[in-house]
Amino acid sequence: MSKTAVEFRQGVIDIFPVIAAASVIGLLWGTLAAGKGLSPLETGLMSASIFAGAAQFVAIELWQDPAPWFFLTVTVLIVNVRHVLMGASLSRHMGNIPPGWQAPLLYMMADENWAFSERRALTRPLTMAYYLGLGLPMVITWTVTSVIGALAGAWLKDPALYGFDFAFSALFIGILAGFWKGPKTGAVLAASAVIAAVAKLTIPGAWYIVLGGLAGVLVAVLLHAEEEEAKATS
Amino acid sequence: MTLHLSTLLAIIGMALATYATRVAGLFLMRHVNVKGRTKAAFDALPPAILMAVIAPTILATGIAETIAAAITAGSAMLRLPMIVTVLIGMVSVVLLRMAM
Known part of the structure; x- marks a missing residue:
């Protein structure tokens, strides 16, 4: 296997536990969005273009018809201010990624793949293949499960029952140990x-x-x- | 498959706002020389942000979540595989919530 393929595969392996938990959260978000009257198309567009779980949950919580777009935009900006700090830190490790790719790749920087990238950078150079191995499965899973949730309606009643609401905290504790x-x-x-x-x-x-x-x-x-x-x- | 204008505007606004926050740090850092005190600050940033994200869940939700977080931290310090650590965390929180 080429070095690029090995790096990409390692990214996919590392992000796998996140994907399992994110699928459930995506389904839940999709059902909430459908409950607020969003169509499956609108739900999918939103997940693919924003790709930020916390911000999307807050936006759906505040959602009205017609959408108060300015208020929603400002709220989402505040929820996501942490990205400025995260991006500043991550950009120190993007030296191996072609400069033209750095800004576009930051579109898929979320808490979990950012944390794995930072942790990777502690021991070896961060490659584009590893970063994409982390990020692409997340973007795809998040978008697809949101749409499935919107189509399926409110069948996923309470993720807290199975501890899924705690999965992200547990994951972050695991990542923190590496720091x-x-x-x-x-x-x-x-x-x-x-x-x-x-x-x-x-x-x-x-x-x-x-x-x-x-x-x-x-x-x-x-x-x-x-x-x-x-x-x-x- | 409906798409309302106000909804589309909201989605575009939120997507642009989110991308702006993601890319802002990259451009900020082109004008910053990272060494000494600045380096110490940036090295502390990833763990500090990670902790801030989960702090309300593990400290201010309930005793079950706080104990489950301590158990998870214990497993993480033992260097168990990530998926095992996450599963231990999920199982402990479910059991503790039942017990409390």
């Missing part, structure tokens, strides 16, 4: 977790993700400054 570098990482994670949880309970919308992320980064910068100082005085 562990000792007590400093613990301090970053603790700051992020506490601020995000408090922000979620006190501020409406999805700002908690950005605030928690920035709190973790702030702690990392403070610890870095302390280390520099210690080096300078010793």
